[in-house]
Amino acid sequence: MSPIVISERLIDALTADRVRVVVLTGAGVSAESGIPTFRSAGGYWKSYRPEDLATPEAFARDPRTVWEWYAHRRRLVAGAEPNPAHIELARWEMSLAGFTLITQNVDGLHRRAGSRQPFELHGNITESICHRCRQSQGSVGLGPKGELPACACGGKIRPAVVWFGEPLPQRTLQLAGEAAERADVYFSIGTSSIVQPAADLAYVAKEAGAYLIEINPEETAMSRLFDECLRGPAGAIVPEIGKRVFDGESHGITSGVKDIHVESHES
Numbered sequence: 001m002s003p004i005v006i007s008e009r010l011i012d013a014l015t016a017d018r019v020r021v022v023v024l025t026g027a028g029v030s031a032e033s034g035i036p037t038f039r040s041a042g043g044y045w046k047s048y049r050p051e052d053l054a055t056p057e058a059f060a061r062d063p064r065t066v067w068e069w070y071a072h073r074r075r076l077v078a079g080a081e082p083n084p085a086h087i088e089l090a091r092w093e094m095s096l097a098g099f100t101l102i103t104q105n106v107d108g109l110h111r112r113a114g115s116r117q118p119f120e121l122h123g124n125i126t127e128s129i130c131h132r133c134r135q136s137q138g139s140v141g142l143g144p145k146g147e148l149p150a151c152a153c154g155g156k157i158r159p160a161v162v163w164f165g166e167p168l169p170q171r172t173l174q175l176a177g178e179a180a181e182r183a184d185v186y187f188s189i190g191t192s193s194i195v196q197p198a199a200d201l202a203y204v205a206k207e208a209g210a211y212l213i214e215i216n217p218e219e220t221a222m223s224r225l226f227d228e229c230l231r232g233p234a235g236a237i238v239p240e241i242g243k244r245v246f247d248g249e250s251h252g253i254t255s256g257v258k259d260i261h262v263e264s265h266e267s
């Protein structure tokens, strides 16, 4: 059993007066809720091509296949529950005046865990919009006999998510960028750090002098940028950090979780 070691440097940073903390999450934070990631073992992009399912071109060519994939994912999300990482991050929001949660996830689990205002960079899979007039369409999806939903304007209704080749919601992206610029501590949790512009937020935070932490069982494309890499599942590590910071538990050497270690990068 490897211990989870939370460094004094990180605890000091998180307990500093008026600390500003920014957290970016990706699919890995929901893996322990049973929602597949995109690129790790068993991830969606191991068996499907994004250009067949997650682009405007795919929707124009074959809206039914795209909708069936999203209907499947909506069912998964509806049956999933927030895990200890989501719940702990909601507690951080309650406990810290300067806290910003940014997520690439479309599953809405952060909100369901109690986070009040996560910046959802890639939209929300439970909601729908008209592909033509962009009017919100609630949560409408395929009809009972598999009918494709249509808007009053005649446009096709689609899930309210950002597809490859589409711009992110500009106001949300701007607010996320501003938060990263002001961060004292920046966490990247459960993301492969491959998809832009989300991955670049770590550079923004680094440039602004933030202390950077990655939480991920695997090394990522950007691990070398981070001051510390905590290698293990978010559902164990995030609550452990919370115990040390908010519950004042001494001293971070907790057993019972396998395969966790910390890498420290001297800059």
Ligand code: OAD
Residues within 6 Å of the ligand: 025, 026, 027, 028, 029, 031, 032, 037, 038, 039, 040, 043, 050, 054, 104, 105, 122, 162, 163, 164, 189, 190, 191, 192, 193, 194, 195, 215, 216, 217, 218, 220, 232, 233, 234, 235
């Ligand atoms: P990825 O699937 O690319 O990466 C998930 C990351 O989570 C990997 O680095 C895993 O090692 C890590 N991981 C797995 N289990 C974990 C756990 N229990 N705790 C912590 N980390 C774990 O997902 P994202 O980086 O979120 O975009 O992908 C970014 C975007 O690419 C997605 O938002 C989606 C996708 O295509 C769109 O659909 C527009």
